[in-house]
Amino acid sequence: MSVPFVDLKWQMAAIKAEVEPRVQAVLSNCNFILGAEVAEFEKAFAAFCECRCAVGVASGLDAIKLALRALDIGPGDEVITAANTFIATALAVSSVGATPVLVDMDRRTFNIDPRLIEERLTPRTRAILPVHLYGQPADMDPIIEIAARRRLRVIEDAAQGHGARYRGRRVGGFGAAAAFSFYPGKNLGACGDAGVVTTNDPAVADRVATLRNYGSRVKYYHDERGENSRLDTLQATILTVKLGRLDEWNASRRRAAAWYSERLRGVGDVVTPETMNGVEHVFHLYVIRTKRRDALMQHLAERGVGCIIHYPVPIHLQKAYADRGWKKGDYPETESAAGEIMSLPMFAGIAEAQVDEVCAAIREFFDRPVTGGPRGHGG
Ligand SMILES: *Cc1c(COP(=O)(O)O)cnc(C)c1O
Secondary structure (H helix, E strand, C coil): CCECCCCHHHHHHHHHHHHHHHHHHHHHHCCCECCHHHHHHHHHHHHHCCCCEEEEECCHHHHHHHHHHHCCCCCCCEEEEECCCCCHHHHHHHHCCCEEEEECECCCCCCECHHHCHHHCCCCEEEEECECHHHCCCCHHHHHHHHHHCCCEEEEECCCCCCCEECCEECCCCCCEEEEECCCCCCCCCCCCCEEEEECCHHHHHHHHHHCECCEEECCEECCCCCECECEHHHHHHHHHHHCCHHHHHHHHHHHHHHHHHHHCCCCCCECCCCCCCEECCCCCEEEECCCHHHHHHHHHHCCECCECCCCCCHHHCHHHHHHCCCCCCCHHHHHHHCCEEEECCCCCCCHHHHHHHHHHHHHHHHCCCCCCCCCCCC
């Protein structure tokens, strides 16, 4: 038996009966752009996030971009964000003409370390963009405290955090705006690209809704230079159905995480994820850490277990940012993690037997003498 890294077919089978007639209805009514289903989903998603407004857009990247634009963040501005994140977070900042300023991670959580934020602030800093990485909320209290004291906006990158809670509250309503991605593999995923901006400020929601639709509030009258970044009616229809299952699917991920952590305790030098007090982690990813990462990945691949590194090259060492002047050593925790982390199979509906199989293969690896068997590429 092999275990895939992610299995979306289980989800699709679970919603098939409910989703097919709804998709068929959209195919019949042909309201493909900003049909009523988009507003229906926005209302449901805002309620899910316990916040006032949600505006559907074309992707998670666009959600961050449009949130920044709606808050008038652009050229000349600096935005504090996590060094340890998917590159989209930084690219969104760059794409509005602002400068991403990275802050290293907290070794325990892999999230931005709030203790390192203040030393990176300058008179140009306009916002803090924390990421709820792997499904665990960033430590929002100190971030909000710094932002309030220094008059900065907070924008959450919640692309990996749908449904997560920090001190009882869902992510998505902590700052001026939040961005979610519905990339198919995310905890809530569309059947294609999609995203949403959430906010408690109706003025921000109105601005995002205008920007996503060519800067237009009334057809063919353009108040500003907007973009085409609308959430498709078809995707909204599918997302509404899936949203009804999200709490159940997140619970399935949390159960799987508990199985992993229990079975991997004391195995080799494996470090299992740490969840902060007062936080409800939704385990978009289950990330372990080991000094023998590359050899272990090779071993698991040979046994048909799908594993991925999130992410192998930190943003500050990517070619895309070569002109930014960052160098090796700038973000030591992020760099050290990049050499040791790997994400194990994790998806809603993963069976206990599948987790058992992955853990048995990991134990088998660490039970073998280090000098025996092949070491793979440089483990
Ligand atoms: C997936 C992701 C994004 C980008 O979302 P897309 O829908 O792929 O554009 C942004 N930030 C983080 C942390 C992500 O994981």
